[in-house]
Amino acid sequence: MPAPSHGESAPPVLAARELRKRYGDQWVVDGVSFAIARGECFGLLGPNGAGKTTTLRLCLGLVEPDGGTIALAGRPVPRDARRARATVGVVPQFDNLDPDFTVEENLMVYGRYFGLPEAAIRARIPSLLEFAGLAGRRGARIQTLSGGMKRRLTLARSLVNDPELVFMDEPTTGLDPQARHLIWDRLRQLVAQGKTILLTTHFMEEAERLCNRIMIMDRGRIIAEGAPRMLIEREVERHVIEVRGDGAAGWAATRAPALASRVERSGDTVFLYAADPAPAVAALESEPGLTYMHRPANLEDVFLKLTGRELRD
């Protein structure tokens, strides 16, 4: 495998080349190539149905590709996927903790799937629970845990084999802000410990905060790749002005085009994208019927520009 483009000389932890997968006559993954270096937090973004989860399942060797090659932890996948998975942790999109077991039993039973000796798992459990903020919950039943606690236990479970690479499929979906911030904090700790993370998410803020590199997929293809800041600079204007109010639509059609390099409407909001926000801000100050908010461009603006605003279900 060639070294990834950002110039690490060590072999990538995960490399996919020209990956393809077809269901019926629809290509859900259509020529996807990427490489993740050790210690990276790599974000895989895309609207629903973009092919993110299928890409993860392909990389874990759970799905047979229709084309392309995968190397996970230096092993060819799917041929040697079982052994490759020994060095990988997975936080799935849907919790699949064992509801009949306690917190501790969940970790013990899962560790045994890796062929780890029970003494070794037992020795590891306190630090895993500490990491997940579940130290006092060792004997608790799964039904008594909150959604955030379950997610943290799933995260702890994915670390039971001390993996090099952790796959996280939408780890914070459905969590409240407090729980989400705690998960983010733990992910940063993992990266600081030298773990590699492959994260899929819908939350652009999450990707922007955590990932040093992201890849945006749509309809099975990669449509952008790079560091979040770099993508924002490259793909969208530096400033965004969101305009609301009764006359916003009319104003957008008549005045706005001269004030910004791009104007978009979504629902009752008009988005102005501009390298220089001053003319638009000055014009809006003299429109009493309109309210506006001026903010720096973010990854969500990139995402919406590249994947469009129409709903994906």
Add this chain to the structure above:
Amino acid sequence: MNGRTLAIPQLSLRFVPVWRRNQLVWRKLAIPSMLGNLADPMIYMLGLGYGLGALVPSVQGVPYIVFLAAGTICFSTMNSATFETLYSSFSRMHVQRTWDGIMNAPVTLDDVVLAELVWAATKACLSGLAILVVAWALGLTHSPMALWILAVLPLVGLAFGAIGLCITAVSPSYDFFMYYFTLFITPMAMLSGVFYPVDQLPGAFQALAHALPLTHAIALARPLFLGTAPEAIAPHVAVLAGYAAVAFYVAVVLFRRRLLK
């Protein structure tokens, strides 16, 4: 279906931790689970055995309840394997997504299916054993030959566990299992000699009965329970083992088609 879907199952001892997972869940619920497994067949055996048995002078030279006991042991073993591979396996595969979690670890689907089968057979053996113990306690058998039934039970558990897994692999929901009971399990109980000898059936039904695995299980277990060696051991064993092996292969293929796509 491609070659990988149809490939011979690759089995390994990595199924053991999965078997132990199921066993740990069972241990937590063992008492109600055993009672539930025992109550139903016991009611049939005692109710029919003593109630109907009072009207029937003897069947094949023994009191009706003695005749019925061996059938009940096999029937109970079959039911236990069937319920485990239908409802419990479906719940682990589909509802709880337990299998998804396991397959993210270095365990293959083939080993997960093997674990489900061996676990169902284990539980089935316990059910059959429980009936045998009760029959022994009631004095329905005294022969040491009856202990050989313990060698028959794993075959019965594996055969019906494997068939049950095929059904689970194609089932969209729990409701689907009713067809299997109505169309296969219940008619088989009537045809296979649980309640009366197979030779009571009209000729065409007798031929059908000999194609069913439960008939062969009972053909082995009943003479053993009565203290004699079965007339032909190998053909019966071969039919049960054949059902287990073929159904297991079919189940693995069907699960691959369902889950590894």
